[in-house]
Amino acid sequence: MTRARRSPAGPVPPPARLRVGVVGAGRVGSVLGAALAAAGHDVVAASGVSTASAERAARLLPGVPLLPADEVVAASDLVVLAVPDDTLPGLVAGLAGTGAWRRGQLAFHTSGAHGLAVLAPAEERGVLSLALHPAMTFSGGPEDVARLSGTAFGVTSRPEHRAVAETLSLEMGGEPFWVAEDDRAxxxxxxxxxxxxxxxxxxxxxxxxxxxxxxxxxxxxxxxxxxxxxxxxxxxxxxxxxxxxxxxxxxxxxxxxxxxxxxxxxxxxxxxxxxxxxxxxxxxxxxxxxxxxxxxxxxxxxxxxxxx
The missing domain is CATH 1.10.1040 (N-(1-d-carboxylethyl)-l-norvaline Dehydrogenase; domain 2)
Structure with missing residues (x-):
């Protein structure tokens, strides 16, 4: 069993209203961004390179500008990383290399296959990192936001951050349950x-x-x-x-x-x-x-x- 490390960010209270950035405005990211907006958070920026992502963001995140990933991170208190499993490690490390991460930010990824280890480059810069995986199939349509209600969220976090992870899951309509780091795969x-x-x-x-x-x-x-x-x-x-x-x-x-x-x-x-x-x-x-x-x-x- 991997022993939990204390995040440089330390314990924090459950999140208040946050500026949210979505890195990966695909089927999952756009829907979770819309759910966070419905919970009262302010989605300030998103990234997406494909035409489908742009159309999806326009539909689910109206008025939210599409920016490069590092600019999305710079503008946000909470960063949602909704990219393919194999892309995630390079993205997190690349953003660390640009200096985009900053101390005190929250970040969670939506990968079921990864736990917290993939977010180490962000944690080392003082980011509070979480793994929140909604156990649902996403089509990318508006109906997915309603489907989130009652969806199980596989949650992995440092013990001292569990309340934050569970609160965010609940705000998106999910039902959080715990998955240990070593059990994610x-x-x-x-x-x-x-x-x-x-x-x-x-x-x-x-x-x-x-x-x-x-x-x-x-x-x-x-x-x-x-x-x-x-x-x-x-x-x-x-x-x-x-x-x-x-x-x-x-x-x-x-x-x-x-x-x-x-x-x-x-x-x-x-x-x-x-x-x-x-x-x-x-x-x-x-x-x-x-x-x-x-x-x-x-x-x-x-x-x-x-x-x-």
């Missing part, structure tokens, strides 16, 4: 598995239904997936249904044969998910060892034939 991997991979699975299922002649996959999948999601959230592995949970090796073998013939690109995903489902069903006692073994053998053999 695992936390983010969990969300990617549950949300991003879910969209891929749904789209894959819809494509297979179209190949099977179903004109409206959403009409078929909607009730089924809604029930499956509810079962999974409420019951975990106990909510599992389908041929793997029943040990129906013949059905799974038939699926693999059909997919190999009609949708070969889908075989790898089916094998990977069926194997993991078998493992979880066995661990939960849904499958006895003698039922899981032939499934595992079948899937291992099928996996060897999947192109890498």
């Amino acid at each position: 695992l936390y983010h991997a969990a969300l990617v598995t549950g949300a991003n991979h879910l969209v891929t699975l749904v789209a894959e299922a819809a494509d297979l239904l179209r190949a099977a002649g179903v004109d409206s996959p959403a009409r078929v999948l909607g009730p089924l997936l809604t029930a499956a999601l509810d079962n999974g959230l409420r019951r975990g592995d106990a909510g599992l249904t389908g041929p793997v949970s029943r040990g129906d090796v013949g059905t799974v073998a038939g699926h693999l044969a059909t997919l190999a013939e009609r949708a070969p690109d889908a075989v790898g995903a089916y094998v990977a998910m069926a194997r993991r489902t078998t493992e979880r069903a066995a661990a939960a006692g849904r499958l006895k060892p003698h039922e899981a073994a032939p499934l595992t053998e079948l899937l291992d053999a099928a996996g060897q034939d999947v192109p890498r």
Whole structure:
């Protein structure tokens, strides 16, 4: 466990009305800026280089000037860093190199994958740093501001700054929960598995239904997936249904044969998910060892034939 360091800025009270700058007026940054404005803060500047960012800022942050990132930081008491995960380290360090950061500022990033370590160059200059990750999918539209209400915010901060982090999350409509610095990557991997991979699975299922002649996959999948999601959230592995949970090796073998013939690109995903489902069903006692073994053998053999 990484031992918490005391920020050079020291303990501070919960934030008052602040001048807010948004670095990265993308889908997330513009929405959080709008939420902070609705909470009574003054959004004074934003940065965004794409046409889409400019249009989004004009829609969600009307009248807010688009400036270079260092000028946004210079104008702000609170800096919102809403940029891609891989961009964040270089941005924070680059702003430190320009002398943009100043003692007493607040800054939070919205990355789920990063914790506080990425903000070290700002902390070293006296900035109070926070990691606030809204666990929600953003479209960048005005409806996202309303969706923030009740959204879980993964919060990481120095212990003495926790009240500030929680207050800002609440002001944006979120429900803060604590994520330890060392757990940020695992936390983010969990969300990617549950949300991003879910969209891929749904789209894959819809494509297979179209190949099977179903004109409206959403009409078929909607009730089924809604029930499956509810079962999974409420019951975990106990909510599992389908041929793997029943040990129906013949059905799974038939699926693999059909997919190999009609949708070969889908075989790898089916094998990977069926194997993991078998493992979880066995661990939960849904499958006895003698039922899981032939499934595992079948899937291992099928996996060897999947192109890498």
